[in-house]
Amino acid sequence: EKEWYRPDQFMPERFLDPTRSQLISPSLSYLPFGAGPRSCLGESLARQEVFLFMAWLLQRFDLEVPDDGQLPHLEGNPTVVFLIEPFKVKVKVRQAWREAQDEGST
Numbered sequence: 001e002k003e004w005y006r007p008d009q010f011m012p013e014r015f016l017d018p019t020r021s022q023l024i025s026p027s028l029s030y031l032p033f034g035a036g037p038r039s040c041l042g043e044s045l046a047r048q049e050v051f052l053f054m055a056w057l058l059q060r061f062d063l064e065v066p067d068d069g070q071l072p073h074l075e076g077n078p079t080v081v082f083l084i085e086p087f088k089v090k091v092k093v094r095q096a097w098r099e100a101q102d103e104g105s106t
């Protein structure tokens with residue numbers, strides 16, 4: 001409890017300012033991958049996993065702006081991570097992927 005209030009509880013809001021627009025850290029104890037010689041050995045693996053997951057999503061799904069939605073503005077808040085305002089997106093299974101799945105299931 002020296003660094004965090006109720007450290008044994010999952011409280012992601014502890015990293016957001018009251019307006020929930022910026023990511024904050026009350027101390028330098030929050031560095032997701034660390035820094036310097038003691039940085040996380042798995043950082044490059046984690047980045048590769050995120051890349052592969054995004055490629056998997058984009059291969060199988062079409063992402064569209066919903067009829068009642070707007071494109072997000074990309075003027076976010078550069079903090080520990082780049083934050084943008086929440087926005088809606090419509091996700092559809094790609095027709096080619098659906099057909100390939102149907103052919104493979106017979």
